[in-house]
Amino acid sequence: SQNRQLPIAIQLAIFLNCVGHYGNAILPEYVAQCAGVGTGTVHNCTNHVMVAILDQHDIFIQFPGLDSEDVARAWVYTQNRLCPEWHNGILAADGSAFRLFAKPAMHGETFFDHKSNYSLNCQASIY
Known part of the structure; x- marks a missing residue:
């Protein structure tokens, strides 16, 4: 127009x-x-x-080069916090929710989702 x-x-x-x-x-x-x-x-x-x-x-959004100091610091950071069982693996999480039968006894409110159900999200570690 x-x-x-x-x-x-x-x-x-x-x-x-x-x-x-x-x-x-x-x-x-x-x-x-x-x-x-x-x-x-x-x-x-x-x-x-x-x-x-x-x-x-x-x-405004740029990825650092593989030889940059930022990449080296990120590598050290992740190595210090990496779960040994996941080393050299790929973590795939699709977020599928599995409904729970009842409210968990410990920290039950944290399992309450946006659909008013008690649920857990699935995660799969693939090697």
Whole structure:
């Protein structure tokens, strides 16, 4: 369309509102009503800001070279904290939840998940 974009500050405010909420609180209709714009504008603003952030990815996120001092420090750090049973292995965790029959006696509340079940996540160590 021939319409001008909203000011960057407003686009950023709409984007931050979208990424700062979860579930029903973030329906585009609610954000549009709050910002006084249409739902299409909410989608456009969110997309424009995300594209602008991703355009900066390679400038701000860089991996150190394999011969750098940071890699050497990270290697020493992990070797000091590595579980010996996992040495030279690959840890694969898919996060599948196994429901428990009842609340565990010790630290039971820590096993309560977002679906209101007591559960454990699976992990598999592969060699």
